[in-house]
Amino acid sequence: MHFYKILFITLIATALLTLDGCSQSNFDSDEMKKHAERLKEISSFQYPLENYFPETPVTDEDPPTTERGELHHAAEDSYASAGTPVCAIGDGIISYSGKRPGYGWLVIIDHPVENVYSLYGHLSTSRWKKGSGKVKKGELIGYLGDPGECYTMRSHIHFGLRMGQRADYPSWGWEEARWTAGYTNSRPELLGWFCPSQIIGQTDSIRTWHKYIQKREVIVNERSLHASDFKITSGRYNEKEDLDQIIRKEFCEDYRLADWNDISTLSKNIEEWADSVGFVESGEENALLISNDGYRIWLGRQYFISRFNHSKPEHFLEHNSIDSNFVCLGSWYGLNKHILAVKK
Ligand SMILES: [Zn+2]
Structure with missing residues (x-):
């Protein structure tokens, strides 16, 4: 009985000390x-x-x-x-x-x-x-x-x-x-x-990824680009990988991740551009990873473009589109896709 009494008092004292420590x-x-x-x-x-x-x-x-x-x-x-x-x-x-x-x-x-x-x-x-x-x-x-x-x-x-x-x-x-x-x-x-x-x-991989969801350098959208300035990676890559490093490895230092602004400059010749760069139809399946106005991620979702040839599926909520849904800008989680690169 005596033992339990002491134990009880000790427990109360410990609890009070702990509470006091925390409230401070x-x-x-x-x-x-x-x-x-x-x-x-x-x-x-x-x-x-x-x-x-x-x-x-x-x-x-x-x-x-x-x-x-x-x-x-x-x-x-x-x-x-x-x-x-x-x-x-x-x-x-x-x-x-x-x-x-x-x-x-x-x-x-x-x-x-x-x-x-x-x-x-x-x-x-x-x-x-x-x-x-x-x-x-x-x-x-x-x-x-x-x-x-x-x-x-x-x-x-x-x-x-x-x-x-x-x-x-x-x-x-x-x-x-x-x-x-x-x-x-x-x-x-x-x-x-x-x-x-x-x-x-996994702190390192998270830091790497953090770096790439931050805003990129300002994307110059006044320059005139040609279809030959774009390339699509031969491999598919997870959005959480270091896309710029992959682009450097597949191509060279002169290329970076393409941005929606880069593609917007091609609005009049979008079909010709898509054909010549090898951007085929079949919507979300053959989507390409890109950034949008310098950002890769929107509320946890990676930006991508899909070619729909004007017939966008009902469920697809686009951020933007070129030539009445010929090409649409979307975003989603956990993508494993080819990457669109452009000359710097
Ligand atoms: Zn929170």
Whole structure:
């Protein structure tokens, strides 16, 4: 009896200390860095999506330069279509699974061994989801939701990784300390949030890809181009590869990824151009990867062009078109296509 009494007092004291530590938000950068290093060494985690490419990172600068103005983004956003399976990143216990304003369905998993919790936001409220209990690494916990049910413009996961367990943080009150906090006033690092992809690996490939979704140099669209200035790669490549490097390898330094602006200059001779460059009809199947006004990606989707010879399928939502849908500009996820290159 006496033993349990002491244990109980010890537990309460520990809980109070932990709560006190968190409410003060004493996550100094050194402590976070050390914990991050340790996590990287022992990491038994995987990404929550099969194709995880966080386009919106955790804000690390102060003041932030996010689309949400003054606020810092406390997690990473990776875009994928609604219905994409979401998995537990590691062994743990579901400490929350429910509907939350701003999130749609939200799942939180405590990982006691690593002393972190993972947060999965914008899951589908209407599809199946795991409600409680233990989970194994890679176990299905739910699906990405449709924008309408998740308060998003495009389906994506808002994926956070935070020091401690869910119970270490308040469920209400001080907004940015809450265990559900998606955006914060202070640097997320000071509140215990990690940059997940820096701990879960594949960081290099993600950085490479990041570099290529940023805006390219200004595309000059006044120059006059000829069909002979364009080339199509012989191989098919995944959008996540380094397209410029591939172009240099297949052709030479004088070529770069073609842009919609380059093709627009050919509007009068588009059919002649398509025939001579070898851009055949059969719509989405023979699409070519390009950029649009310097950007390769639109909300997680890679730009491409398709030749429809004026008969565009009903379901195809084009961003733009030349000569009444002879050639259309589209965007989609996970493409494996030939690349259109142009002389610099
Ligand atoms: Zn987010």
